[in-house]
Amino acid sequence: MTAVEQRVAGFEGQLRDAGLRMTQQRRLILRVLAEADDHPDAKGIFTRAFAHDPTLSLSTVYRTMKVLETQGAIERHAFEDGVSRYEHADQEHHDHLIDVESGEVIEFSSDAIEELQRRIAAELGYELVRHRLELYGRKKRPGTRGKKG
């Protein structure tokens, strides 16, 4: 069983456990999500899935994304352009750095930043529930180190 198949199976299990039906459309969308290593939006997911099943509709994609988000199976992000982008949630928490020139999205995580945010919220009298952190940057030309795939 490939990693993708495992992810799809995992998604299926989550749905079943929630008493939801595993339809062909959901299976297909799940597979598309599991195979994605980027952050596609609804239209992007639709396009990829549509190639396998031309009867699929965009509304089903939106509805499925909502269900999956409720189940915690995916995460939704809205970067600067405001459109919702999705990624499967079977990974550690991370934030995003967006290349302002290419639009490429790079994931990163930093315990230091997480901790700092919690402390700042606490100082303001708040308990941190969640956060949104996006860095927008430009690739450094010379001696680029620490690049990420």
Added chain:
Amino acid sequence: MTAVEQRVAGFEGQLRDAGLRMTQQRRLILRVLAEADDHPDAKGIFTRAFAHDPTLSLSTVYRTMKVLETQGAIERHAFEDGVSRYEHADQEHHDHLIDVESGEVIEFSSDAIEELQRRIAAELGYELVRHRLELYGRKKRPGTRGKKG
């Protein structure tokens, strides 16, 4: 001259310098923005301004916001609901903490976080251009300290 009047005058100067016309509508919107101490959206700005000039249109508000943003006179933010909110830009850089229960927006700034972000970007091979940081929190009940107006 009040602080609000100074802000409006400052905005006017920016427009003039850019060869743009100072219309009644812009003056009014500028005043509304200068008087605002929150983060109103276009409709909110329109409503406040409309009270003073019932001929104003919402499109003019949108167009004016775009002009002002281009001039760097205001900043546009889109929090979780996705709608654009605006604030005048004659202040230091800051980020936002949003009260998840009341929707209240609290401003804060932290050199430590700014520096950390720059360092993280650098480690990924990027030069930080800008960032978006929003904390979503819930007010702590007991012994609340460091609260902010």
Added chain:
DNA sequence: ACGCTATTGCAAAGCACTTGCATCTGTCAA
């Protein structure tokens, strides 16, 4: 005061996303 052209108001359009409704299809029971 005059004229050029930026700006405005209005209505229509654009876009991402949601929803009403009739139809279809998982799923579970027999």
Added chain:
DNA sequence: TTGACAGATGCAAGTGCTTTGCAATAGCGT
């Protein structure tokens, strides 16, 4: 397997925010 019900789907229409085409209006320099 079959039947039946409720959930899911496709389509088209509807939302809500924002933009835009166009004709009329009004700043601003001369």
